Amino acid sequence: MKAALALLAVALASQADARARDLGIPFEGKAGPLNAITDIRGVEVGQKTLIEGEGALKVGVGPVRTGVTVIFPRGKADARPVYGGFFNLNGNGEMTGRAYLDDFGIVQGPVGITDTNGVGQVYAGIQQWHSKHFGSATWPVVAETWSGYLSDLEGYHVTPETAVAALDSAKPGVVEEGNVGGGTGMVCFGFKGGIGTASRVVTIESESYTVGVLVQCNTGARRVLRIAGAPVGAALANRWLPCFDRKLAAKAENLPPCTEDGSKGVAPPDQGSIIIVVGTDAPLMPKQLDRVAKRAAMGLARLGSYSGNSSGDLILAFSTVPGEVNHEDQAKPSPIQAIANANVDPIFEAATQATEEAITNALVAAKTMTGANGARYFGIPHDELRSILKRYNRLEVTK
Structure with missing residues (x-):
């Protein structure tokens, strides 16, 4: 049984790197050249992945299945804020920067995404990086989803240095x-x-305009x-x-054992965040x-x-449209001419459309992972x- 499970894990983990369209999954709309948020001119994405250890969970040691994803709306050489908006579909999670979004409608600096217990560390890392590169700290947006199924969440393995x-x-x-x-340990x-x-x-x-989406599902x-x-x-x-x-695993009598095709497992409820x-x-x-x-x-x-x-x-x-946005220190009116609501x-x-495809791409790209206490997803x-x-x-028929 162990040998069969090992072979299964290797087979699933070695699925050819593919995106949803490569499998023939149909989607509506015209994608950009990369079919990615980086099709928006100036947008840059950075990621740091932490994968360490295996076996029984030992808080502070591992196993570790976590990381950080960051998005620079204007690229890392441009510190100017951008206009921003927000929607709380369900609030069982955290996203910093809401005060600026609510009062000024702006996003300051890069956007960070990590696991639940890494929000403060990523916030600090972004501030330190911004201060080093631009002479002052910023007040970024940092959001989280919970990696506790697979990772030593209480071990605080994400640090400011991870964000940097x-x-x-x-x-x-x-x-x-x-x-x-940030998606390393997610389900x-x-x-x-x-x-x-x-x-x-x-x-x-x-x-012509581009709309790009990045998700941590x-x-x-x-x-x-x-x-x-x-x-x-x-x-x-x-x-x-x-x-x-x-x-x-502790309390093993309450946990489903692994079989070759996961037929004795138990599906988790709708929880964990996106x-x-x-x-x-x-x-x-x-x-x-x-x-x-x-x-x-609606894409979700x-x-x-x-x-x-x-x-x-x-x-x-x-929105990355060029021009000054009405941030707290701006003395002149914004020159940005917005699209009329009737045309939006x-x-x-x-x-x-892009949200639906981004989530599907996350599912298709993710490979079988074994983490803390031998949990396998x-x-x-x-x-x-x-x-x-x-x-x-x-x-759809693929070439």
């Missing part, structure tokens, strides 16, 4: 997805989850999962379920960005989520996913 490493690594271009950065609809991204390009009054009940409209969660309700090494960051180069004011953030929630709903009581589902939106529907639609099996989609006529 993520900040230093930030760059434009391709964004790594799945078990990386999504009962499968291994993590980081995902996507983008859309829209035209409004002959002007750690939410969702297995039974409700829908991908491209197909009831994938129901089809896989009794297989590839989370399981544990009962020799390692952070969604929506960026755009479209000229939008803070209230408009609040409305964009709400539409990202397309996957079947009902935003459970124990899930912190928090959404940030920002394509941005709303793009935010919904399976990556969604690509072949079976394709088979289910084909059954419901929701599979």
Whole structure:
């Protein structure tokens, strides 16, 4: 049995690196060249992944399955704030910077995403990095999801230095997805989850704009999962379920043992949280960005989520349009000319579409992971996913 489980873990972990579209999953809308939040000019993403140890949980030692993901709206060489918006779909989570968002509608500095007990450390790391590079600290947005299924959460392994490493690594271009950065220890609809991204390009009054989304997915009940409209969660309700090494875990009699296909596991409830960051180069004011953030929630709903009581589902939106924003020290009016509300529907639609695809990309990219006390969370099996989609006529022919 041990040998079979080991072979299974290797097979699942070695699924070819793929994104949702590579599997033939259909999506609406026109994606940008990278199909990532970095399709927005100037946006840079950095990540630091911490994976250490295995076996029984020992607080302060490990196993460690965590990290930090950061997003620079204007790139790490440009400290100017951007207009921002926010939507609290369900508040069982934390996102700093709400006072600035509520009163001034701005986002200061880079956005950090990490695990639940790392918020303060990442906040401090961003302040230290910003002070070193620009001469003063900033008051950033930092958000979290809970890594306690797989990682030594109470060991406080994320430090300010972890955040600094993520900040230093930030760059434009391709964004790594799945078990990386803040998403390292996360679970999504009962499968291994993590980081995902996507983008859309829209035209409004002959002007082209990009909407990009990055998610850290750690939410969702297995039974409700829908991908491209197909009831994938129901089809896989009794297989590839989370399981544990009962020799390692405390109170093992209450935990499901691992089998070759996870058929004796138990699906977790809708809890654990999701952070969604929506960026755009479209000229939008803070209230408009609040409305964009709400539409990202509809992208989450397309996957079947009902935003459970124990899930912190928090959404940030920002605009990178050039020009001074009305921050607390600005003496002149902002020169930004916003898109008329009557013309903003394509941005709303793009935010919904890109969020749906970003979450699906997180699921597809994430690979099976074993963490604290031998807890194993399976990556969604690509072949079976394709088979289910084909059954419901929701599979595109791939080249």
